[in-house]
Amino acid sequence: MxxxxxxxxxxxxxxxxxxxxxxxxxxxxxxxxxxxxxxxxxxxxxxxxxxxxxxxxxxxxxxxxxxxxxxxxxxxxxxxxxxxxxxxxxxxxxxxxxxxxxxxxxxxxxxxxxAAVKGQHMPAYDPRGIKGIGVTYATTPMGADHTAGYCITANILKVGGIVDPLKREGQLDLSRNLQIASTLIDSTGFCLFVAFAILDNEDAMPTIVEMLNTRFGWSLSVEDALALGKRTLKVERDFNVQAGFTKEHDRLPEFLMKEKLAPHDIHFDIGEEELDTFYNF
Ligand code: SF4
Missing domain, CATH: 1.10.569.10 (Aldehyde Ferredoxin Oxidoreductase Protein, subunit A, domain 2)
Structure with missing residues (x-):
């Protein structure tokens, strides 16, 4: 651009x-x-x-x-x-x-x-070794889309915090927070790459909200803007529900739960019950 x-x-x-x-x-x-x-x-x-x-x-x-x-x-x-x-x-x-x-x-x-979710093939990240992105693949309304909640940030790049990619703990919250923020960024028209600046700079998100307020004459707070992200994500989810999708579509392919990935010898082990709590916000 x-x-x-x-x-x-x-x-x-x-x-x-x-x-x-x-x-x-x-x-x-x-x-x-x-x-x-x-x-x-x-x-x-x-x-x-x-x-x-x-x-x-x-x-x-x-x-x-x-x-x-x-x-x-x-x-x-x-x-x-x-x-x-x-x-x-x-x-x-x-x-x-x-x-x-x-x-x-x-x-x-x-x-x-x-390796597909909701009919969409996964991109370059194996969810067995990067479990946060597995939560995103399973739960985003768009199918296996890495850009919907790019957990490679905290799982691999150490951007926006550190969440051990091989462990279950913290992956659901990581994916949820990133999906909400990404939905907001997508809605503004910004390139998603600005996320890297936002995640490690506490002034970045207020600046984006200030840009929106200046452009449209709004008076949103950061919390208001994130509420827009949450609402957009739930509208997308509701569209899917009305189109016939159920929680059974918020699942990774079975082989990723059974076949272990070298060299860590792990499979994707974030269970269905935990995935089903994703939209509790
Ligand atoms: S970082 Fe985003 S805006 Fe810049 S050239 Fe790449 S896609 Fe375009």
Whole structure:
């Protein structure tokens, strides 16, 4: 964005002559580490084609992973992954399956081990080793969305406090507070990256509220603004309830509760009863 001091974009010239801008972190993971594709050129081509087709790159990387798990394309074969993704543009049966996302592809090919919540594939953080983000994946109305409550902050980056990522304690409160603050920031139109400044600077949130008050002639306090965040989150949740979602949708996939993650040898162990208290605010 013009004027942004972070400027988080990049440009990557592809061997085919096209330029992809940017290859974003989540995209590099989804097509790269997740699919075991090591060629950055292949990752860039998959990124370019996803953009051209209008597909989300996290979901598409997750879907190609399902195809690899099903043996439709080999793990790590970026060229075959690209050929499969080109089918979306042709409207072939395989392309239509890929275009519907990871859960649909899993149903089509008999794969049940899919890292998705509410039909949305997880991004680059395994909730077994970063339990706060697991609470966010399970409870946000948007599905497995890391941006809804980015617990990587206190779990990994030591921003906005420290909560041990491997332990259950404190994860629900961390995720809830971040989801409320993120909903507020999203509602204002700010880029979510301002959260890093807000979380460790006690003057930041009052300044944002002052900006809102100046722009709109309001006289909100910080508490009023956070109440807006809470209300927005509950409105989103209520939309889901009216659309047929229940607490059974606020769950992580079963394999994350059963398969242990190396090297810590842990699974996701925040139980259903605890998750069901998330909206008690
Ligand atoms: S996404 Fe956010 S941090 Fe990145 S350039 Fe745009 S405004 Fe700046």
């Amino acid at each position: 013009p004027g942004c001091v972070i400027g988080c974009s990049n440009e990557y010239p592809l061997p085919s002559g096209k330029t992809i801008s940017p290859i974003e972190y989540e995209t590099a993971w989804a097509f790269g580490a997740h699919c075991e594709v090591s060629s950055l050129d292949d990752i860039g081509e998959l990124n370019w084609l996803s953009n051209d087709l209008g597909l989300d790159t996290i979901e598409t990387g997750g879907t190609l992973g399902v195809l690899m798990e099903a043996g439709i394309i080999p793990w790590g074969d970026g060229k075959k992954a690209l050929e499969a993704l080109e089918e979306v543009g042709k409207g072939s049966p395989l392309g239509r399956i890929i275009g519907q996302g990871s859960v649909f592809a899993g149903q089509a090919f008999g794969i049940t081990r899919i």
